[in-house]
Amino acid sequence: MPDDSMRKFTAFVGVRRLASGRLTDVALAVRARAAEEGDSILVFDDGSGAVIDLDLRGTEAEITARFVELGNAGDAMGGVEPRSDLDGAPRTRGRPKLGVIAREVTLLPRQWEWLASQPGGASQALRRLVDEARRADGGQTRTKAAREAAYRFLSALAGDLPGFEEVIRALFAGDAESFADRMTVWPPDIRTHALKLAALV
Structure with a gap:
Protein backbone atom coordinates (compact mmCIF):
# COMPACT_ATOMS: atom_id res chain seq x y z
CA MET A 1 0.00 0.00 0.00
CA PRO A 2 1.24 3.51 -0.75
CA ASP A 3 2.10 5.88 2.03
CA ASP A 4 0.00 8.99 2.67
CA SER A 5 2.19 11.19 0.49
CA MET A 6 1.28 8.94 -2.47
CA ARG A 7 -2.34 8.39 -1.50
CA LYS A 8 -4.59 7.55 -4.44
CA PHE A 9 -8.35 7.54 -4.93
CA THR A 10 -10.66 6.04 -7.54
CA ALA A 11 -14.18 7.01 -8.59
CA PHE A 12 -16.66 4.58 -10.13
CA VAL A 13 -19.86 5.33 -12.01
CA GLY A 14 -21.76 2.10 -11.61
CA VAL A 15 -19.35 -0.63 -12.72
CA ARG A 16 -17.10 1.66 -14.76
CA ARG A 17 -14.06 3.51 -13.51
CA LEU A 18 -14.38 7.27 -13.93
CA ALA A 19 -11.10 8.59 -12.59
CA SER A 20 -8.12 7.60 -10.48
CA GLY A 21 -5.31 9.58 -8.88
CA ARG A 22 -4.92 12.43 -6.43
CA LEU A 23 -8.04 13.36 -4.49
CA THR A 24 -8.22 16.82 -6.04
CA ASP A 25 -8.21 15.41 -9.58
CA VAL A 26 -10.75 12.72 -8.75
CA ALA A 27 -13.03 15.25 -7.02
CA LEU A 28 -13.05 17.52 -10.07
CA ALA A 29 -13.78 14.57 -12.38
CA VAL A 30 -16.66 13.50 -10.14
CA ARG A 31 -18.05 17.04 -10.05
CA ALA A 32 -17.94 17.33 -13.85
CA ARG A 33 -19.62 13.95 -14.38
CA ALA A 34 -22.28 14.56 -11.74
CA ALA A 35 -23.12 17.92 -13.30
CA GLU A 36 -23.48 16.34 -16.74
CA GLU A 37 -25.23 13.09 -15.98
CA GLY A 38 -26.54 13.13 -12.43
CA ASP A 39 -25.18 9.59 -11.99
CA SER A 40 -24.60 7.88 -8.67
CA ILE A 41 -20.84 7.90 -8.16
CA LEU A 42 -18.77 6.13 -5.51
CA VAL A 43 -15.29 7.34 -4.57
CA PHE A 44 -12.84 4.94 -2.92
CA ASP A 45 -9.70 5.49 -0.90
CA ASP A 46 -7.35 3.03 -2.63
CA GLY A 47 -5.35 2.60 0.57
CA SER A 48 -8.27 1.26 2.59
CA GLY A 49 -10.84 0.36 -0.07
CA ALA A 50 -13.40 2.42 1.86
CA VAL A 51 -16.04 4.61 0.23
CA ILE A 52 -15.53 8.28 1.06
CA ASP A 53 -17.76 11.34 0.81
CA LEU A 54 -16.54 14.45 -0.99
CA ASP A 55 -17.57 18.04 -0.36
CA LEU A 56 -18.07 19.28 -3.93
CA ARG A 57 -19.70 22.61 -3.13
CA GLY A 58 -18.47 25.74 -4.86
CA THR A 59 -16.47 26.44 -7.98
CA GLU A 60 -13.67 24.28 -9.35
CA ALA A 61 -11.15 26.71 -7.86
CA GLU A 62 -12.80 26.45 -4.44
CA ILE A 63 -12.87 22.65 -4.60
CA THR A 64 -9.21 22.54 -5.62
CA ALA A 65 -8.23 24.91 -2.82
CA ARG A 66 -10.22 22.89 -0.28
CA PHE A 67 -8.50 19.59 -1.07
CA VAL A 68 -5.05 21.12 -1.46
CA GLU A 69 -5.47 22.62 2.01
CA LEU A 70 -6.36 19.18 3.35
CA GLY A 71 -3.12 17.88 1.95
CA ASN A 72 -4.94 15.68 -0.57
CA ALA A 73 -6.11 13.53 2.34
CA GLY A 74 -9.63 14.90 2.59
CA ASP A 75 -11.82 15.44 5.64
CA ALA A 76 -13.50 12.08 5.02
CA MET A 77 -10.28 10.37 6.12
CA GLY A 78 -10.72 11.45 9.71
CA GLY A 79 -8.23 14.27 9.96
CA VAL A 80 -5.58 16.21 8.15
CA GLU A 81 -2.32 14.43 7.57
CA PRO A 82 0.97 16.32 8.02
CA ARG A 83 2.07 18.36 5.02
CA SER A 84 5.61 18.68 3.73
CA ASP A 85 7.75 21.80 4.09
CA LEU A 86 7.43 22.35 0.35
CA ASP A 87 3.79 23.44 0.59
CA GLY A 88 4.46 26.34 2.93
CA ALA A 89 3.31 24.72 6.17
CA PRO A 90 5.20 25.86 9.27
CA ARG A 91 7.98 23.61 10.48
CA THR A 92 7.20 21.45 13.50
CA ARG A 93 9.42 19.70 16.02
CA GLY A 94 11.60 16.91 14.75
CA ARG A 95 14.17 16.68 11.99
CA PRO A 96 12.40 17.66 8.73
CA LYS A 97 15.40 16.89 6.53
CA LEU A 98 15.13 13.24 7.59
CA GLY A 99 11.34 13.21 7.33
CA VAL A 100 10.94 12.84 11.11
CA ILE A 101 7.54 13.88 12.45
CA ALA A 102 6.83 14.55 16.13
CA ARG A 103 3.71 12.78 17.43
CA GLU A 104 2.40 11.81 20.83
CA VAL A 105 3.05 8.32 22.21
CA THR A 106 1.41 7.03 25.39
CA LEU A 107 3.42 4.55 27.45
CA LEU A 108 3.62 3.33 31.04
CA PRO A 109 6.30 4.85 33.32
CA ARG A 110 8.39 1.65 33.28
CA GLN A 111 8.34 1.69 29.47
CA TRP A 112 9.52 5.30 29.37
CA GLU A 113 12.30 4.42 31.83
CA TRP A 114 13.45 1.54 29.63
CA LEU A 115 13.40 3.71 26.50
CA ALA A 116 15.32 6.50 28.22
CA SER A 117 18.06 4.03 29.19
CA GLN A 118 18.61 2.88 25.59
CA PRO A 119 21.55 4.14 23.51
CA GLY A 120 20.49 7.25 21.62
CA GLY A 121 17.49 7.89 23.85
CA ALA A 122 13.78 7.14 23.51
CA SER A 123 13.24 8.38 19.96
CA GLN A 124 16.10 6.40 18.48
CA ALA A 125 15.07 3.29 20.41
CA LEU A 126 11.49 3.54 19.18
CA ARG A 127 12.62 3.97 15.58
CA ARG A 128 14.89 0.93 15.93
CA LEU A 129 12.08 -1.17 17.43
CA VAL A 130 9.67 -0.20 14.66
CA ASP A 131 12.21 -0.99 11.94
CA GLU A 132 12.96 -4.38 13.50
CA ALA A 133 9.26 -5.19 13.76
CA ARG A 134 8.73 -4.22 10.12
CA ARG A 135 11.55 -6.52 9.00
CA ALA A 136 10.25 -9.39 11.12
CA ASP A 137 6.74 -8.86 9.77
CA GLY A 138 7.84 -9.99 6.31
CA GLY A 139 5.15 -7.92 4.62
Whole structure:
Protein backbone atom coordinates (compact mmCIF):
# COMPACT_ATOMS: atom_id res chain seq x y z
CA MET A 1 0.00 0.00 0.00
CA PRO A 2 1.24 3.51 -0.75
CA ASP A 3 2.10 5.88 2.03
CA ASP A 4 0.00 8.99 2.67
CA SER A 5 2.19 11.19 0.49
CA MET A 6 1.28 8.94 -2.47
CA ARG A 7 -2.34 8.39 -1.50
CA LYS A 8 -4.59 7.55 -4.44
CA PHE A 9 -8.35 7.54 -4.93
CA THR A 10 -10.66 6.04 -7.54
CA ALA A 11 -14.18 7.01 -8.59
CA PHE A 12 -16.66 4.58 -10.13
CA VAL A 13 -19.86 5.33 -12.01
CA GLY A 14 -21.76 2.10 -11.61
CA VAL A 15 -19.35 -0.63 -12.72
CA ARG A 16 -17.10 1.66 -14.76
CA ARG A 17 -14.06 3.51 -13.51
CA LEU A 18 -14.38 7.27 -13.93
CA ALA A 19 -11.10 8.59 -12.59
CA SER A 20 -8.12 7.60 -10.48
CA GLY A 21 -5.31 9.58 -8.88
CA ARG A 22 -4.92 12.43 -6.43
CA LEU A 23 -8.04 13.36 -4.49
CA THR A 24 -8.22 16.82 -6.04
CA ASP A 25 -8.21 15.41 -9.58
CA VAL A 26 -10.75 12.72 -8.75
CA ALA A 27 -13.03 15.25 -7.02
CA LEU A 28 -13.05 17.52 -10.07
CA ALA A 29 -13.78 14.57 -12.38
CA VAL A 30 -16.66 13.50 -10.14
CA ARG A 31 -18.05 17.04 -10.05
CA ALA A 32 -17.94 17.33 -13.85
CA ARG A 33 -19.62 13.95 -14.38
CA ALA A 34 -22.28 14.56 -11.74
CA ALA A 35 -23.12 17.92 -13.30
CA GLU A 36 -23.48 16.34 -16.74
CA GLU A 37 -25.23 13.09 -15.98
CA GLY A 38 -26.54 13.13 -12.43
CA ASP A 39 -25.18 9.59 -11.99
CA SER A 40 -24.60 7.88 -8.67
CA ILE A 41 -20.84 7.90 -8.16
CA LEU A 42 -18.77 6.13 -5.51
CA VAL A 43 -15.29 7.34 -4.57
CA PHE A 44 -12.84 4.94 -2.92
CA ASP A 45 -9.70 5.49 -0.90
CA ASP A 46 -7.35 3.03 -2.63
CA GLY A 47 -5.35 2.60 0.57
CA SER A 48 -8.27 1.26 2.59
CA GLY A 49 -10.84 0.36 -0.07
CA ALA A 50 -13.40 2.42 1.86
CA VAL A 51 -16.04 4.61 0.23
CA ILE A 52 -15.53 8.28 1.06
CA ASP A 53 -17.76 11.34 0.81
CA LEU A 54 -16.54 14.45 -0.99
CA ASP A 55 -17.57 18.04 -0.36
CA LEU A 56 -18.07 19.28 -3.93
CA ARG A 57 -19.70 22.61 -3.13
CA GLY A 58 -18.47 25.74 -4.86
CA THR A 59 -16.47 26.44 -7.98
CA GLU A 60 -13.67 24.28 -9.35
CA ALA A 61 -11.15 26.71 -7.86
CA GLU A 62 -12.80 26.45 -4.44
CA ILE A 63 -12.87 22.65 -4.60
CA THR A 64 -9.21 22.54 -5.62
CA ALA A 65 -8.23 24.91 -2.82
CA ARG A 66 -10.22 22.89 -0.28
CA PHE A 67 -8.50 19.59 -1.07
CA VAL A 68 -5.05 21.12 -1.46
CA GLU A 69 -5.47 22.62 2.01
CA LEU A 70 -6.36 19.18 3.35
CA GLY A 71 -3.12 17.88 1.95
CA ASN A 72 -4.94 15.68 -0.57
CA ALA A 73 -6.11 13.53 2.34
CA GLY A 74 -9.63 14.90 2.59
CA ASP A 75 -11.82 15.44 5.64
CA ALA A 76 -13.50 12.08 5.02
CA MET A 77 -10.28 10.37 6.12
CA GLY A 78 -10.72 11.45 9.71
CA GLY A 79 -8.23 14.27 9.96
CA VAL A 80 -5.58 16.21 8.15
CA GLU A 81 -2.32 14.43 7.57
CA PRO A 82 0.97 16.32 8.02
CA ARG A 83 2.07 18.36 5.02
CA SER A 84 5.61 18.68 3.73
CA ASP A 85 7.75 21.80 4.09
CA LEU A 86 7.43 22.35 0.35
CA ASP A 87 3.79 23.44 0.59
CA GLY A 88 4.46 26.34 2.93
CA ALA A 89 3.31 24.72 6.17
CA PRO A 90 5.20 25.86 9.27
CA ARG A 91 7.98 23.61 10.48
CA THR A 92 7.20 21.45 13.50
CA ARG A 93 9.42 19.70 16.02
CA GLY A 94 11.60 16.91 14.75
CA ARG A 95 14.17 16.68 11.99
CA PRO A 96 12.40 17.66 8.73
CA LYS A 97 15.40 16.89 6.53
CA LEU A 98 15.13 13.24 7.59
CA GLY A 99 11.34 13.21 7.33
CA VAL A 100 10.94 12.84 11.11
CA ILE A 101 7.54 13.88 12.45
CA ALA A 102 6.83 14.55 16.13
CA ARG A 103 3.71 12.78 17.43
CA GLU A 104 2.40 11.81 20.83
CA VAL A 105 3.05 8.32 22.21
CA THR A 106 1.41 7.03 25.39
CA LEU A 107 3.42 4.55 27.45
CA LEU A 108 3.62 3.33 31.04
CA PRO A 109 6.30 4.85 33.32
CA ARG A 110 8.39 1.65 33.28
CA GLN A 111 8.34 1.69 29.47
CA TRP A 112 9.52 5.30 29.37
CA GLU A 113 12.30 4.42 31.83
CA TRP A 114 13.45 1.54 29.63
CA LEU A 115 13.40 3.71 26.50
CA ALA A 116 15.32 6.50 28.22
CA SER A 117 18.06 4.03 29.19
CA GLN A 118 18.61 2.88 25.59
CA PRO A 119 21.55 4.14 23.51
CA GLY A 120 20.49 7.25 21.62
CA GLY A 121 17.49 7.89 23.85
CA ALA A 122 13.78 7.14 23.51
CA SER A 123 13.24 8.38 19.96
CA GLN A 124 16.10 6.40 18.48
CA ALA A 125 15.07 3.29 20.41
CA LEU A 126 11.49 3.54 19.18
CA ARG A 127 12.62 3.97 15.58
CA ARG A 128 14.89 0.93 15.93
CA LEU A 129 12.08 -1.17 17.43
CA VAL A 130 9.67 -0.20 14.66
CA ASP A 131 12.21 -0.99 11.94
CA GLU A 132 12.96 -4.38 13.50
CA ALA A 133 9.26 -5.19 13.76
CA ARG A 134 8.73 -4.22 10.12
CA ARG A 135 11.55 -6.52 9.00
CA ALA A 136 10.25 -9.39 11.12
CA ASP A 137 6.74 -8.86 9.77
CA GLY A 138 7.84 -9.99 6.31
CA GLY A 139 5.15 -7.92 4.62
CA GLN A 140 2.28 -9.73 6.36
CA THR A 141 0.68 -6.52 7.66
CA ARG A 142 0.81 -4.94 4.21
CA THR A 143 -0.65 -8.07 2.61
CA LYS A 144 -3.49 -8.21 5.11
CA ALA A 145 -4.29 -4.52 4.61
CA ALA A 146 -4.30 -4.95 0.82
CA ARG A 147 -6.73 -7.86 0.99
CA GLU A 148 -9.02 -5.97 3.35
CA ALA A 149 -8.98 -2.97 1.00
CA ALA A 150 -9.95 -5.21 -1.91
CA TYR A 151 -12.70 -6.77 0.21
CA ARG A 152 -14.19 -3.38 1.13
CA PHE A 153 -14.12 -2.29 -2.51
CA LEU A 154 -15.71 -5.50 -3.76
CA SER A 155 -18.35 -5.47 -1.04
CA ALA A 156 -19.44 -2.02 -2.19
CA LEU A 157 -19.53 -2.73 -5.92
CA ALA A 158 -19.59 -6.47 -6.54
CA GLY A 159 -21.73 -8.01 -3.79
CA ASP A 160 -24.45 -8.94 -6.29
CA LEU A 161 -22.14 -10.25 -9.00
CA PRO A 162 -21.99 -14.01 -9.71
CA GLY A 163 -19.45 -15.93 -7.66
CA PHE A 164 -18.84 -13.09 -5.19
CA GLU A 165 -18.40 -15.41 -2.20
CA GLU A 166 -15.96 -17.65 -4.06
CA VAL A 167 -13.95 -14.60 -5.10
CA ILE A 168 -13.73 -13.41 -1.50
CA ARG A 169 -12.66 -16.86 -0.29
CA ALA A 170 -9.89 -16.92 -2.90
CA LEU A 171 -8.86 -13.39 -1.90
CA PHE A 172 -8.34 -14.22 1.77
CA ALA A 173 -6.76 -17.57 0.94
CA GLY A 174 -4.15 -15.72 -1.10
CA ASP A 175 -5.03 -17.79 -4.16
CA ALA A 176 -4.16 -15.28 -6.88
CA GLU A 177 -5.09 -17.56 -9.78
CA SER A 178 -8.58 -18.39 -8.48
CA PHE A 179 -9.15 -14.80 -7.41
CA ALA A 180 -8.47 -13.57 -10.94
CA ASP A 181 -10.19 -16.44 -12.74
CA ARG A 182 -13.45 -16.19 -10.79
CA MET A 183 -13.76 -12.51 -11.77
CA THR A 184 -13.30 -13.16 -15.48
CA VAL A 185 -17.01 -12.64 -16.26
CA TRP A 186 -17.25 -9.50 -14.12
CA PRO A 187 -17.08 -5.95 -15.52
CA PRO A 188 -13.44 -5.39 -16.47
CA ASP A 189 -12.97 -2.16 -14.49
CA ILE A 190 -14.08 -3.83 -11.25
CA ARG A 191 -11.86 -6.85 -11.89
CA THR A 192 -8.82 -4.72 -12.75
CA HIS A 193 -9.20 -2.47 -9.72
CA ALA A 194 -9.74 -5.39 -7.35
CA LEU A 195 -6.58 -7.09 -8.60
CA LYS A 196 -4.65 -3.86 -8.13
CA LEU A 197 -5.90 -3.35 -4.58
CA ALA A 198 -5.37 -6.97 -3.52
CA ALA A 199 -1.76 -6.99 -4.74
CA LEU A 200 -2.06 -10.69 -5.55
CA VAL A 201 -0.66 -10.27 -9.04
